[in-house]
Amino acid sequence: MSERTIPARSEPNVSTVGGAEAPTILPRVDVIEDEEGITVLADLPGVPKEALEVRIEGETLSIEGDIRLDLPSELEPLIVEVRAPRYSRHFRLSRELDPHAIEAKFSDGVVRLRIPKVKQAQARRIEIQTS
């Protein structure tokens, strides 16, 4: 039957920065697949465009970004629900996706990725023989 083309699993919610384990936030995502490819939406509020990193290494897709807030000096925290300064999430891409053709858009803290399938993977109807 059809292969699972989706990011099958995400890495643990910890990344390594400067040799020490720094806590990161796992950004929430939507993943939608159609015949031509996969669309990924990810929430990374507080990350300016220059602090967003979308990378492909081997078959791993990484979405990472640093939160940059205008913090006045001598700010005493009263309520802190967002505790980590960085988002990080990794996905494994299956072979039918084309890592070289990924398109990324980023606005108001939402990343939209479009990962097309390689051409021959798109139409893959298998005739079922009846005997």
Add this chain to the structure above:
Amino acid sequence: MAWFHFPTFILDELERLQREIDRAFGAWPLTIREAAGIPLFPAINVGRTKENVVIYVFIPGVDPNKLKLTLEQGVLTIAGERGTWEKQENETVHARERFAGAFKRTLSLPDDLDPDRVEARYRDGILTIVIGRKAHMLPRRITVQ
């Protein structure tokens, strides 16, 4: 940068760990609005300086003009709606973690706020609200006769 680098962070972190432990064992009561165990949207950080209370609302992908903010007797309410997408017939949905729909969050803020000095701006998915504090509420030294 960011929230971790507050000077009070270490103490704060210890308190958080304790809280998480408490929560894991059910000792820390959830607020009434957290009763369902669903993460709150939008997430909020609040800090205070001598002059202002600053509220950072983590609210990506909304039209700031459609947010409804009210401040009444020290209670700030943030309400709005985040649009969503409809699944098409030819689509398979593998993950749908992002918040969609109407939301409303209510925060009790310190009671020394000046409702006439409020500024709000939206950038990179963060709504920053700065509310001035009343000068006469700043700590005063009381002379003992």
